[in-house]
Amino acid sequence: MKKYSMAIPLLLLLLPWGAPFVFATELDPIIVTATRTPRAPANTLAPVTVLTRFDIEEAQTDSVPELLAGLPGIDMTRNGGPGTTASIYMRGTNSGHVLVLVNGRKMGSATLGTFPWENLPVSQIERIEIVRGPRSGLYGSEAIGGVVQIFTRERMEGLNVDMELGSGSWDSRRAAFAVSGGGKNTNASFTLAHYRTHGYNVKQHSNTSSALNDPDDDGHRNLSLSLKLGHTFANGIQVEGDFFRARTRSEFDATSTRATSDNTESVQQSLGLKATGAPSERWKLTVAGGLSRDDSKTFTLKDLDDIFNTHRRSASIQNDFRIITDHTFTLGADYLEEQISGTSAYAVSERYDRALFTQYQGSYGRIDWVAGLRAGENEQFGNHLTGNLEFGHRLSEEVRILAGYGTAFKAPTFNDLYYPATAYGAGNPNLQPEESESYEVGLERRDNHSNWSARAFHTKIKGLIDWTPSANNPWFWTPTNIGRALIRGVELEANTKISRFDLGGAFTWMDPENETDRTLLARRARTTFKGSLGYRFARIPAHLTGTLLLQSARYNDAKNEHRVPGYGTINLAATYDISDAWEARLVANNLFNRRYKTAMATATPYDAPGRYVFFSLIWRYSR
Structure with missing residues (x-):
C-alpha cells in the first residue's frame, strides 16, 4: 500500500512565490464546502446552510444532532x-450517505460507515457548513445525500478569552475554556471543554421484563480539546496546523443487571497541516x-466485549x-x-482510494454555472467516475432560478465486505458501490432584510446494500446489492427581520420510497417543520428565542411494521448581558415535557429527552 510523507505541505515553503493571491475579500460569511473554494452563500448554486459560532451559542444546545435537527432537508433520530447513538438523514438518504469532514478531513468509523455525531462537543465548533445534494464529484464516497463540514475554533489576533460554567437537569455540568491570540502574522487558538450528565433511563417506558431493559440512568461524559496554530510568511505563504481530540464514555442498556454499567468508550481525533500560497x-x-x-x-x-478502531x-x-x-x-x-x-479478525483490514478532480465555475451576464468531475480508483472495486452540473439565472438582483444534476456513490464498509463469518452472518467481498443520480430545481430571493428559497429534488439510488437472510438458512445474514430507492422531496426556507423580531422557518416534505419492497425507508419522517421567533428587548440587554419542531410519523423498520408516532416540541432560550464581560444564559428544551421517541429497538422505544433546563454563565475578555 502506498504511503506518503506528512511533510508534503512544507515543500510549499521552498517554492519561489510571486504576488499574493487575490480572490474576493468581502467580510461577509463564506462557505468553502460547496465548491472547495471560498464563496458567499448568496453566490453559491448548491443548497447550503451555514451555522456560525453566534448561531451555535444562540441555540444553547449540548449536542450537534439537536443543532442540526429540523434544518432544511435534514432528519435526525436518536436512541435516547x-x-x-444519533443518525442524520439528509434528503431522505441513508445515515451513511452523509460525508462528514472535520477541518477538511474525513471522520467516522470505516467498519460501520457512519459518524458518531453524539461525541462531537459544540463547545469546540466555530462553524458548520452543510451542503445538501450529491457532492461525490468533489469528495468521492459517501456524499450521496450531502456533506457536513465542521470547523473547530478559529485563530484570532490580539488576546481573546472565553470561559463558561453551567449546570442543569439530570445533574448535568459543562465547563469550557477558549483562548486565542497573537499578531497579524502568527496566531493560535486553544479550547478545552468538559461535559457530563447522569442522564435518564432511555427505556423507562419499555417492557420491564425485557432482558435489555436495564432500569438505571444512562449517563454520558465528554472531555475534548482543540488547537490551531498558523503563520503567514513574508512571501504570502500561509501555514496552519490543527489538532482535535474528544474522549467520551456513554452508558447504554444491554443487560438487566442494575449493578453493572454497560458502556462505550470512544476517541475521535484529528491532526492536520495545510499550506496555501500563490x-x-x-x-x-x-x-x-x-x-x-x-x-x-x-x-x-464490566467485561470488554468489542474493540473497533479506524x-x-x-x-x-x-x-x-x-x-x-x-x-475559476x-x-x-x-x-x-x-x-x-x-477484537475481530477481518480478512482485509486496509485499503486506499485516490482520485483526480476538476471543476469550472463561471458567470456570464445573468447566468452562473458550476461543472465538476472526479475520477477515482478504489483498491477494492476499481475505478469510479462522478460529477455535478449546476446553473443559476438571475431574474433580477434579488431573484434567481436554479437547476442542478449530480451523480454520487457510497463505497461498501469493511463490515459489508469482510465482516468475519459467524453462525449468524458474514460480509460479502463481491459487493459493489451504491450509486445515485439526482436532479433538482429551485427558486430563491435574497435582500438585505430577508430571504426565502424553494427547491424540489429527485434522487434515484441503485445497488443499495441490504443485509438479508440466506435462502438456505433464515438465521444467516449477508449483504447484497439488491436495494433500490426513489426519493422525491421539497424544501422551503424563509428568514426575515421585522423591527426587533427575527423570524425563521424551514419545511421539508419528502417521499423516501424503497422501490424493492414498495415501503418507506426506515426512520425517515415524511414531513418536518422547524420555526423560530426571536425578540431583542429595547430597554434591557436581553434576547429571547422560541423554537418549534414538528415531525410526522415514521416507521422504525424496513418492512414498515413498527410505526413511530409524530411529535412536536418547543424550546425556549434566553440570554442576558450582565455587563460587557459577563453573560447569563438559560434554556428550557422540550418546555412542555412532551413524551416522544424517534427510534426503537425492534418494538421497544428509546425515550427521547423530556424537559431539560440548563443555566450557564459566560465571561469574555478581548483586547
Whole structure:
C-alpha cells in the first residue's frame, strides 16, 4: 500500500512565490464546502446552510444532532438522550450517505460507515457548513445525500478569552475554556471543554421484563480539546496546523443487571497541516495532509466485549486558477488510506482510494454555472467516475432560478465486505458501490432584510446494500446489492427581520420510497417543520428565542411494521448581558415535557429527552 510523507505541505515553503493571491475579500460569511473554494452563500448554486459560532451559542444546545435537527432537508433520530447513538438523514438518504469532514478531513468509523455525531462537543465548533445534494464529484464516497463540514475554533489576533460554567437537569455540568491570540502574522487558538450528565433511563417506558431493559440512568461524559496554530510568511505563504481530540464514555442498556454499567468508550481525533500560497496573482495552490482516528471499546457486565478502531491518512493538492474575473478553474488530487483493527479478525483490514478532480465555475451576464468531475480508483472495486452540473439565472438582483444534476456513490464498509463469518452472518467481498443520480430545481430571493428559497429534488439510488437472510438458512445474514430507492422531496426556507423580531422557518416534505419492497425507508419522517421567533428587548440587554419542531410519523423498520408516532416540541432560550464581560444564559428544551421517541429497538422505544433546563454563565475578555 502506498504511503506518503506528512511533510508534503512544507515543500510549499521552498517554492519561489510571486504576488499574493487575490480572490474576493468581502467580510461577509463564506462557505468553502460547496465548491472547495471560498464563496458567499448568496453566490453559491448548491443548497447550503451555514451555522456560525453566534448561531451555535444562540441555540444553547449540548449536542450537534439537536443543532442540526429540523434544518432544511435534514432528519435526525436518536436512541435516547445525551451520548446515545444519533443518525442524520439528509434528503431522505441513508445515515451513511452523509460525508462528514472535520477541518477538511474525513471522520467516522470505516467498519460501520457512519459518524458518531453524539461525541462531537459544540463547545469546540466555530462553524458548520452543510451542503445538501450529491457532492461525490468533489469528495468521492459517501456524499450521496450531502456533506457536513465542521470547523473547530478559529485563530484570532490580539488576546481573546472565553470561559463558561453551567449546570442543569439530570445533574448535568459543562465547563469550557477558549483562548486565542497573537499578531497579524502568527496566531493560535486553544479550547478545552468538559461535559457530563447522569442522564435518564432511555427505556423507562419499555417492557420491564425485557432482558435489555436495564432500569438505571444512562449517563454520558465528554472531555475534548482543540488547537490551531498558523503563520503567514513574508512571501504570502500561509501555514496552519490543527489538532482535535474528544474522549467520551456513554452508558447504554444491554443487560438487566442494575449493578453493572454497560458502556462505550470512544476517541475521535484529528491532526492536520495545510499550506496555501500563490505562485502568481491568478494561481492559488493548497497542499494538505492529515491523520484521523475513530476508536471505540464496548463493555457489558464490566467485561470488554468489542474493540473497533479506524485510522486514516489523507493528502490533497488543489490548484485554483482565476482565468478571468468570475471564472475559476480547479484541478486537484486526493489520496486516502483507511486501516481498521480490533477484537475481530477481518480478512482485509486496509485499503486506499485516490482520485483526480476538476471543476469550472463561471458567470456570464445573468447566468452562473458550476461543472465538476472526479475520477477515482478504489483498491477494492476499481475505478469510479462522478460529477455535478449546476446553473443559476438571475431574474433580477434579488431573484434567481436554479437547476442542478449530480451523480454520487457510497463505497461498501469493511463490515459489508469482510465482516468475519459467524453462525449468524458474514460480509460479502463481491459487493459493489451504491450509486445515485439526482436532479433538482429551485427558486430563491435574497435582500438585505430577508430571504426565502424553494427547491424540489429527485434522487434515484441503485445497488443499495441490504443485509438479508440466506435462502438456505433464515438465521444467516449477508449483504447484497439488491436495494433500490426513489426519493422525491421539497424544501422551503424563509428568514426575515421585522423591527426587533427575527423570524425563521424551514419545511421539508419528502417521499423516501424503497422501490424493492414498495415501503418507506426506515426512520425517515415524511414531513418536518422547524420555526423560530426571536425578540431583542429595547430597554434591557436581553434576547429571547422560541423554537418549534414538528415531525410526522415514521416507521422504525424496513418492512414498515413498527410505526413511530409524530411529535412536536418547543424550546425556549434566553440570554442576558450582565455587563460587557459577563453573560447569563438559560434554556428550557422540550418546555412542555412532551413524551416522544424517534427510534426503537425492534418494538421497544428509546425515550427521547423530556424537559431539560440548563443555566450557564459566560465571561469574555478581548483586547
